[in-house]
Amino acid sequence: MTRTVLATATATVAALVIAAPTASAAPHRVHVKSGHTSVTVAPAIAGALLSNGIAPIVTRPGKPSLTTVGHQPTLKATYPVTGGALTTSPLGGTIKHTGGLKFTNVFNGRSLEVKNFTIDLNKGSLTGHVAGTRTRVPVFKLDLSTAHVKLTKHGADATHVTLKLTKEAAGALNTTLNTKIFSTGLTIGTADTHPRF
Template sequence: MLTRIALIGISSVTAAALTTGPALASPATVHVKSGTTKVTVAPAVARALLSNGVAPLVTRPGKPGLAVVGKQPTLTAAYPVTGGTLTTDPLAGTVKHQGGLKFVNVFNGRSLEVKDFTIDLTKGNLTAKVAGSATRVPVFNLDTSTASVDVSKHRLDARKVTLRLTSTAASALNNTLRTKVFATGLVVGTADTHLRF
């Protein structure tokens, strides 16, 4: 009898906790104030692009650069973060950037530029506007399986997020530039994002 009463009491307390406790509280939202996202192109991809006459040009205020990965030279691009909103537990929301990336086929002069990147942590992708239009397209799918993410009260640091080219982006680039160098799921490189709240 005492055991039954105790179980009833525990069940009542548990039910009350589930319905009124912090488990159902909405996650806190933070506003992103500043930061930087740096993309490092996989060396093999950089070589494939250049050998096929495709030059990736970083547009302002993005900053191009060079790096060495596995003793191989490659290209980098850094973009300033301009805002966004996030929840840190669970990690979700959007991060907005300025700057862009213009792909030029030097063999035929054709080009395609995407800009104003937005990281969507809820959907797990990165979208961009197609220059000269209001169209926003998914450019990369974000693979965080090998990434490291550190979150504190006023900052978030995510390193080694893998960038996989979407089918939409691959088709648009191949068709516009008249090349076959881009493929769906191509691991273009990695991204490191450092945010301040």
């Protein structure tokens, strides 16, 4: 009787050990506490927007600034990171922000603002909440093939992530602003994100 119980218990423990995932199988997950993300508009895009009467306006608490790319002036927008969660191996998860970007057609007064951006590394996209609605839309596809990623004990740095306009965002901008300047896959610029754990 005792031998039977011991044999059964041993078999049960062995089965549990075999079935249970090892600690290394689950990616390490960390909560994002702070940081910032900067979006630099490609100079050619900035020029095309302005020449067609489309003014990009950074909304608070985002901060606009002027910078240069290849000795050409362009717009840079920096947004505070407010939260999210990341897995470090493999790199994935989300990074949440506050602030937004408002596009205004100065010829007809129409505007569209997208705010509170979320970077989703698992889906390779950046989404935003359309101001005045409950709708969140994919704004950019993230091209990570151009990115440089560095992980540290207290944060991560991903620089030169290429931003390409999604079909949904291009359609919404063209329709709302009554323009044809935006197209699917248009490279808007690059993003540098620096979340801190």
